[in-house]
Amino acid sequence: VISYTALLRGYGKLKSFDRMKEVWRQLMMSRCKPDVRLCTETITLFGREGMLEDAEAVFDFMLKQGLLPDTITYTSLMHGYVCQGLWEGAESVLRKGLQAGAIRDDVPYSILVNAYVKAGRHEQYDDILGQMEKDGVKPTIVTFNALINAYSKAGAPDKARKAFERMQETGCEATAITYTSLMEAYARCGQTEISEYILVEMRNGGTEPDSIAYAVVINGYCQSGQLANAEKIFRTMVNSGCKPQPAIYNSLMNTYANQKNTVEAERICRLMEAAGHKPTASTFNTLIGMYIKAGRRTTAEQTYARMQESKCNPD
RNA sequence: GGGGCGACUCCA
Numbered sequence: 642v643i644s645y646t647a648l649l650r651g652y653g654k655l656k657s658f659d660r661m662k663e664v665w666r667q668l669m670m671s672r673c674k675p676d677v678r679l680c681t682e683t684i685t686l687f688g689r690e691g692m693l694e695d696a697e698a699v700f701d702f703m704l705k706q707g708l709l710p711d712t713i714t715y716t717s718l719m720h721g722y723v724c725q726g727l728w729e730g731a732e733s734v735l736r737k738g739l740q741a742g743a744i745r746d747d748v749p750y751s752i753l754v755n756a757y758v759k760a761g762r763h764e765q766y767d768d769i770l771g772q773m774e775k776d777g778v779k780p781t782i783v784t785f786n787a788l789i790n791a792y793s794k795a796g797a798p799d800k801a802r803k804a805f806e807r808m809q810e811t812g813c814e815a816t817a818i819t820y821t822s823l824m825e826a827y828a829r830c831g832q833t834e835i836s837e838y839i840l841v842e843m844r845n846g847g848t849e850p851d852s853i854a855y856a857v858v859i860n861g862y863c864q865s866g867q868l869a870n871a872e873k874i875f876r877t878m879v880n881s882g883c884k885p886q887p888a889i890y891n892s893l894m895n896t897y898a899n900q901k902n903t904v905e906a907e908r909i910c911r912l913m914e915a916a917g918h919k920p921t922a923s924t925f926n927t928l929i930g931m932y933i934k935a936g937r938r939t940t941a942e943q944t945y946a947r948m949q950e951s952k953c954n955p956d
Numbered sequence: 957g958g959g960g961c962g963a964c965u966c967c968a
Contacts, residue, residue: 682958716959751960786961821962828963857963888964923965
């Protein structure tokens with residue numbers, strides 16, 4: 642059993658799934674009795690790679706062996722369904738787990754929320770917490786993060802905010818992910834000033850914004866063309882020692898390019914290089930497109946040449 | 957611990 646475990650883990654890490662299947666087949670034919678943990682680990686590995694039939698086969702095998710699937714087993718199997726976008730499958734696994742009395746924590750519910758998000762089934766979010774209460778399972782911060790993100794994707798910042806308040810009442814502590822999801826909910830529907838306000842709330846609450854948190858607010862301002870505000874947040878980010886990722890520079894550049902502000906777009910590009918980021922394909926495309934629209938063909942061609950030198954693929 | 961959450965990008 643020990644060597645089978647090692648083999649499965651090893652092949653799982655290497656993503657050699659044919660080998661994993663082979664090892665599993667041999668294990669089933671051998672007289673070894675794998676334990677719940679090994680079976681669950683195998684279900685996770687198969688499920689992550691979309692090999693649902695194999696994951697289900699392992700699950701059936703457990704039942705035949707008289708092994709009792711635990712809460713993690715059901716969760717792993719659900720996750721497999723979610724990876725394939727099969728929310729109905731995930732639901733039915735959860736039902737089975739509940740019938741078996743095996744569901745012990747909030748993880749399956751958070752996963753279910755993500756399944757609904759993936760399928761755009763926004764109507765389902767409101768029932769989750771009630772369902773959990775009925776099942777006697779307490780939500781955690783991850784449950785609330787999933788819900789806030791779900792409402793954000795549904796374009797319902799007010800509901801996201803309510804979920805946030807509910808989280809506070811429950812005594813859960815917000816993480817950077819919690820705030821970022823909430824900020825995104827507002828940023829997505831153009832409520833950029835509120836998303837900036839949440840950034841402040843976040844810092845006051847003792848959570849240091851990371852580069853994703855800043856990126857959400859900056860992108861929000863960029864998308865609504867509020868470059869002065871975007872630049873302001875950008876400076877706060879840099880001043881607080883947070884390193885902007887290339888995507889943020891591209892987003893600023895893009896906005897300047899859309900506004901036909903070549904001078905500022907070039908400035909951002911230099912800033913990016915000064916920060917040690919090579920311009921990406923998207924950077925060059927923005928610049929070239931901008932020069933062409935401005936009728937500066939030679940500059941566009943020079944930029945194109947630069948792009949080829951720096952071995953970036955044009956698209 | 958064998959399981960779950962955030963922008964952009966990529967893939968479908």
